[in-house]
Amino acid sequence: MEWTRGRILGRGSTATVYAATCHNSNEILAVKSAELHRSEFLQREATIISSLNSPYVIGYRGSETKTESNGVVTHNLLMEYAPYGKLTDAAAKNGGRLDEAQVVKYTRQILRGLEYIHSKGIAHCDVKGSNVVVADKGVAKIADFGCAKRVDPEVESPVMGTPAFMAPEVARGEKQGKESDIWAVGCTVIEMATGSPPWTEANMREDPVSVLYRVGYSGETPELPRLLTKEAKDFLEKCLKREANERWTATQLLNHPFLVTKPDIEPVLVSGWVSCSPTSVTDQTFWRSVEEEEEETEELQEDSRDLDRLKLWACYSEKIGRLRCVGVLDGPRWDMEGGDWIMVRVSCEGTMISGSMSKNVLGNI
Known part of the structure; x- marks a missing residue:
């Protein structure tokens, strides 16, 4: 398959993912590339996904080894392109x-x-x-x-x-x-x-x-x-x-x-990302925005004699109070993509634990 490499979509410890265009069909692909001498995990990945065919698994388009214009030999895994990212x-x-x-x-x-x-x-x-x-x-x-x-x-x-x-x-x-x-x-x-x-x-x-x-x-x-x-x-x-x-x-x-x-909801695709339209005014959510809560409160004040709506207002007020107490977890995400694994042994209060860790993770320790 003839294709042209485009912009970078993401980087890992051993491989880089690019957008690419197929010459014959103009199909947009995602190409994951690694230098041949560092492509063990990429080749294994290609073997696995080439055996899979599901609408809920990224599609396989091929794999190859080629010499780039700069003389570097790379192994490339060609996959379905996901336009809305991770x-x-x-x-x-x-x-x-x-x-x-x-x-x-x-x-x-x-x-x-x-x-x-x-x-x-x-x-x-x-x-x-x-x-x-x-x-x-x-x-x-x-x-x-x-x-x-x-x-x-x-x-x-x-x-x-x-x-x-x-x-x-x-x-x-x-x-x-x-x-x-x-x-x-x-x-x-x-x-x-x-x-x-x-x-x-x-x-x-x-x-x-x-x-x-x-x-x-x-x-x-x-x-x-x-x-x-x-x-x-x-x-x-x-x-x-x-x-x-x-x-x-x-x-x-x-x-x-x-x-x-x-039921499944139909997403609304806006500016390269996914949002969702509510299917009804009673849809439950994990969190409701402050603006939505204020709108609900204003509506309820217009008819305070409606007992059911007053109960709803009380429920939402409680949710706001609980929301203020919720701490947002914003720690880093440790990526262990599968390259450069070394053995780690750590003693914690007299207990020895062992395992394989990637060098890119150990850099954060």
Whole structure:
């Protein structure tokens, strides 16, 4: 396939993603490139996604090795182009968080992708908002399979991923599989709802090793956002079981009331990002803006004799008070894309933990 490289879409520790144009069809592609001598993870990623075909997984268009005009030999993975960027980009352009209708829609699509991937005996191993892209028609698709692997209990393989999204068994370096992806789905829902991953309190923002220790050994689970609905909290509890075998599967989660009682919404694509039109005036959301609350209050004051509307006003006033108490998690996102892994051993209060970490992460310690 003949193509021309365009602007940079993103960079990782070992590879760079570009927009590209196919000469024959003028189709826009995403091309992930790495120098040949550093392309082990990229070649493995190409092998995995070339075997997948799902509307909720980024599409494979080919792979090749070529000599660039500057003489550098690169390996290139050609993929479907997602015009609306990463899920985290969509959230950032929507005020940093997504409302409940959007979270439900994207969570449902992520789980459909995982259900398919898991049926093929593959674990993604790095599910998070920045590894989910928003493609045509606002469909969320799982991307970046640099850490993915075929699940084989007979074969030992190093654990990889992003500390804040790692399941306890992964943080301890014990195992990594389909169940670990489900834990990461729970973390991704928290990320969509709050704008930041879990485990990013002020005293842990600069220390991914502390995150690994807390996830692996503290016995805790991530704090759930206070304003989640009861159904949403129950859904997260099914994802965030510390015992891997107690977590629900992707198929079971797709049948959870949090997802099945709400229809898909049609996104409105505006200026390269995704927003959503409300389907009714009673749509629940994780958060309502102050402006919306003020409008509701003004309407209620026009007819204070309407008891039902007064009750609604009281409910919303309570939400505002609770909102003021909610702290926004705004810590960094640690990216462990899959390159330059080294062994790390850390002693924490007499307990030795071991695991593989990327050098680009260790630079933050």
